[in-house]
Amino acid sequence: MTGLRPTILRVTDLTVRYGQVIAASEISLHVARGEVVALLGPNGAGKTSVLRSIMGLVPPAMGKIEFFDGERTFRIEGKRPHLLAKLGIANVPAQQVVLPRMTVEENLEVGGLYLGFGHAAIRAAMEEMYRKFPALAQRRRNYAGVLSGGERRQLALARALVGRPKLMLLDEPSLGLAPMVLNDVFDMLRRISREDGVDILLVEQNVKKALDIADRAYVMRIGGMDFSGPSVEVARSESLKDAYLGS
Amino acid sequence: MGYFVEQLTIGLSTGAIYAIIAIGFNLVFGVMNVLNLAYGATMMVGTYGLLLVWFLGVRNFWLAAIGGIVAATLVGLIVERVAVRPMKGNWWNTKVATLGFAFFVENFVTRITEGRSEPFPKPFEIVYFPVVSDIEISNVQILLVVASLVLVAAMVAFLRKTKPGKAIRIIAQSPDIAECLGIDVHRITVLGFALSAALGGIAGILNALTFGSTYPYVGQFLGLKGLVVLIVAGIGNMRGCLYVGVVLGLLESLTVGFGGSTYRDLVAYGGMTLILLIRPYGLFGEEGRVAKEI
Numbered sequence: 001m002t003g004l005r006p007t008i009l010r011v012t013d014l015t016v017r018y019g020q021v022i023a024a025s026e027i028s029l030h031v032a033r034g035e036v037v038a039l040l041g042p043n044g045a046g047k048t049s050v051l052r053s054i055m056g057l058v059p060p061a062m063g064k065i066e067f068f069d070g071e072r073t074f075r076i077e078g079k080r081p082h083l084l085a086k087l088g089i090a091n092v093p094a095q096q097v098v099l100p101r102m103t104v105e106e107n108l109e110v111g112g113l114y115l116g117f118g119h120a121a122i123r124a125a126m127e128e129m130y131r132k133f134p135a136l137a138q139r140r141r142n143y144a145g146v147l148s149g150g151e152r153r154q155l156a157l158a159r160a161l162v163g164r165p166k167l168m169l170l171d172e173p174s175l176g177l178a179p180m181v182l183n184d185v186f187d188m189l190r191r192i193s194r195e196d197g198v199d200i201l202l203v204e205q206n207v208k209k210a211l212d213i214a215d216r217a218y219v220m221r222i223g224g225m226d227f228s229g230p231s232v233e234v235a236r237s238e239s240l241k242d243a244y245l246g247s
Numbered sequence: 248m249g250y251f252v253e254q255l256t257i258g259l260s261t262g263a264i265y266a267i268i269a270i271g272f273n274l275v276f277g278v279m280n281v282l283n284l285a286y287g288a289t290m291m292v293g294t295y296g297l298l299l300v301w302f303l304g305v306r307n308f309w310l311a312a313i314g315g316i317v318a319a320t321l322v323g324l325i326v327e328r329v330a331v332r333p334m335k336g337n338w339w340n341t342k343v344a345t346l347g348f349a350f351f352v353e354n355f356v357t358r359i360t361e362g363r364s365e366p367f368p369k370p371f372e373i374v375y376f377p378v379v380s381d382i383e384i385s386n387v388q389i390l391l392v393v394a395s396l397v398l399v400a401a402m403v404a405f406l407r408k409t410k411p412g413k414a415i416r417i418i419a420q421s422p423d424i425a426e427c428l429g430i431d432v433h434r435i436t437v438l439g440f441a442l443s444a445a446l447g448g449i450a451g452i453l454n455a456l457t458f459g460s461t462y463p464y465v466g467q468f469l470g471l472k473g474l475v476v477l478i479v480a481g482i483g484n485m486r487g488c489l490y491v492g493v494v495l496g497l498l499e500s501l502t503v504g505f506g507g508s509t510y511r512d513l514v515a516y517g518g519m520t521l522i523l524l525i526r527p528y529g530l531f532g533e534e535g536r537v538a539k540e541i
Contacts, residue, residue, distance in 0.1 A: 057423055081426035091427040099420045102413075110417060113410060114429035163429070 005032040006068055008167055008199050009054070014063030014077075016049040023049035027063070027225050029201075029218050031167065036193050036200045038210040038231070041220030042244050047203040048094065050220075051169050054201075055091045056081040069166060086115055090165035094172040094203075097156035100145030104136055107144050107155055111162030122162065129158040133188075150181035157188060167199045168192070174206045182206070186213055207244075211235045219243050249381045254504035255497060260388040262496020263395035264454050268473030269480065269488035270402050271446030277483035279418055279439050282342055285326045286447055287470025288349040293319035293448025294367070294461035295356055301368050308370035316448040322352065323444020327437055349466070357463040364462040367455040391453055398446065399489045406485065415439050419483065475515045479522050481532020491530065 009031040016024045024046030031037045039047050052058045054065055056079050065077040069088055076084055081091070099107050108129055112122040130137035133154045139147060144155060153173060160168055173189065174182050190213050192198050204210035211217060211231045218228040219240060226243050227234075234240055268290070275281045296318025300311040330344035370390075375383040406412040414435045417425040422432050454469060455461040476495055480487030498514045522530065 055427065057426070080431070081423075082429050082431050085427055085429035093423065093427075096421055096424070099417055099424060101420055102416065106413070110413060110428055114414065159428075 005034055006070075007032050007066075008068050009201065010064075010066045010068075011050075011054060012064040012066075014050060014053060014065065015061045016046065016053045016058055017061045018049075018058070022061075022223055024053075024220070025223055027220070029225070029228070031199050031201050033199060034193075034197075035215045036189070036202065036213055038214035038217040039201065039203045039220065040207055040210060040217055040234075040240075040243075041226070042222075043205075044222060045220040045243075046223050047220055048171055051091075051171050051201070051203050055089065055169055056084055057091075067167070082114070085163065088164070088166035089169065090160035090163055090167070090198075091169045092156045092160050092171065092173070094175050098144040098147065098152045098159070100143065103141055103143055104139045104147070104155060105141065107159050108136075108162050111159035112164070115163045117163075125162040125164070129162060132161075132191075133158050149176045150178065150185065153177060153181075153185055154188070157185075157192065161192065161196060161198070165198055167201065170200060170202045172203055172205055174204060174209060182209065189213055207240070208235075250504065251501075252382045254500045256382075256384050256388055257504075258497035258500030259493065260391040260457060260496070261500060262493035263391040264450055264457070264469075264492075265472055265476050265496050266395045266489045266492025267398055267446055267450040267453065268469055269476035269492050270399055270485055271443045271450065272470075272473045272477045273483065273485060273488055274402070274415070274439050274443040274446070277419075277477060279415065279436060281331055281436075282338070283326060283331065283345050283440075283443070284342055284470070285322075285330060285345040285349040285352070286443065286473070287466030287468075288352040289319045289322050289326070289444045289447040289466070290451030290454070290469050291356065291461070291463060291466035292322045292352065293451035294455040294465065295360070295365075295463075296448070297452055297455075298365055298367070298461070306368075308368055311368065312370075312452055315452050316445050319448025319451065320441050320445045323440045323447070324437065326444070327440040331440070332433075332436075349470075353463050353466070360463065362463060364460045367458075367460050369456070369459075387456060391457065394449070394453060395489065395492070398449070399485060402446075403485050411435060411438055472515060475519045479519050479529055481529025484529070484531040487529065487531030 007030050011027060011029050014024065014027040015022065027050050029039070039050065041047050049058060053060045056076070059078045063077060064075065067074050067076045067087060067089065074087060108126045109122055112125055135151055136155055136158060139151065144152065147155060173185050177185060186209050189200065193200055202210060202214065211234060214231045216229065217231050217234040219226045219234065221243050227239050272286055275283045293315045297311045297315030300314030305311050305314070326345060326348055330348045331341055334340040334344055371386060373385050373387055375385050377383050406416055414425065414430045417428065417430060418432055418435060425432050450469065451466065454465065476488055476492045480491040495515060499511050502510050502514050
């Protein structure tokens with residue numbers, strides 16, 4: 001199935017290190033057009049480091065990262081994040097997801113402002129987001145710093161979407177969310193993938209939720225890749241339990 | 248009564264200068280979280296830049312002032328390049344490097360000027376206009392107050408409405424998010440330093456205009472006053488800088504007028520200590536942004 005679709009992101013033998021500490025070594029993974037891919041693993045496995053390294057927030061120590069924007073393939077390892085943003089990669093971090101000292105309106109606006117969109121296009125995208133996320137529409141003039149955890153998460157997603165990304169890197173969208181809100185956020189992710197045509201690479205602690213929406217999953221153990229496969233198989237596999245419980 | 252009001256007008260114009268200094272400080276420290284201790288030196292460079300252009304034969308104050316502001320801006324850019332960027336966000340290293348840069352520039356200027364206090368040219372003959380009965384206000388004082396109001400308003404509008412201004416505010420909240428939104432954080436940081444140094448140059452020139460002279464270490468005193476205003480106002484708040492700058496100028500000048508100049512700095516530093524005891528975030532500051540970082 002995935003073989004027929006173009007690969008939008010391909011990571012080959014990526015190693016991330018902070019000084020002497022190796023956070024992840026020789027990680028290979030790919031995301032195909034139309035896919036939601038989950039990157040799973042216990043705390044400290046290096047998932048977030050892989051994500052940050054793909055975005056250029058931490059330059060990789062070794063390895064190759066390729067991004068296909070629909071026309072050309074770019075080598076992006078070590079490129080600064082603002083250049084990747086312009087290529088169509090959006091990054092939604094786990095913590096500090098919004099700009100607290102700006103209003104909801106401003107948060108959305110800056111999602112497109114620095115990516116070369118005109119005012120009219122940004123306006124239109126913002127109105128679309130208010131329809132998609134009605135909670136935000138009521139909060140337009142509020143500072144993002146006063147929003148609830150769920151609202152912040154929605155705002156971060158909406159802000160990324162205003163920039164019309166091709167690929168979204170999501171770090172733990174479930175972090176700090178109440179169970180009810182959690183379901184909403186994952187429903188939204190599924191819609192973003194299907195309706196907006198945004199491919200998603202997702203790092204997540206909530207394995208069940210992640211496997212529910214992902215087409216495929218990779219499982220990391222401390223510092224390295226353990227195994228991967230379609231979500232259904234990963235969910236059933238014994239190695240998944242091993243990865244989390246240790247064996 | 249006349250004496251009291253005279254002190255008030257002096258205080259108003261000094262306060263206007265403090266306000267400009269503080270908003271320039273605010274731009275790099277409050278907004279971009281970089282404590283640039285070479286900021287005072289940039290103000291001094293502004294005054295000597297003006298003098299240099301003047302003595303090279305441009306006997307027009309405004310043109311020479313542009314030369315001074317350009318010189319200050321260039322020095323600000325050099326500070327960013329040699330004393331801030333290589334420190335990669337390390338607080339202590341940045342403080343030490345920028346302070347060292349300030350000493351270097353101040354001693355360099357002392358060396359070539361032999362450390363004398365230099366008389367400063369005037370843009371126009373100073374004229375005093377009577378306001379009521381025996382109270383007068385000079386055209387220089389009017390210039391100072393108007394300049395500070397215009398600069399603060401321009402700064403607020405720049406940060407709120409323009410694309411680079413918003414980028415500066417985003418970087419203040421999270422450099423990582425800024426990069427991920429497509430903002431070239433390095434480039435915008437350089438712009439912030441350039442603007443801050445230009446404001447510093449303007450403040451230095453206005454200060455020299457008030458006193459009729461400049462000297463190589465003038466920036467130390469001005470820079471510290473700017474920092475006090477910024478801390479009391481609350482880090483990051485532009486309009487707070489205007490209010491606190493003006494009030495500090497007024498209080499200082501009343502203290503000098505009625506108590507003696509010995510007590511002048513007591514007002515600034517004592518007042519700052521008292522206010523921080525009651526409000527650690529400053530008068531207009533946001534919770535969580537404490538001056539302890541200094």
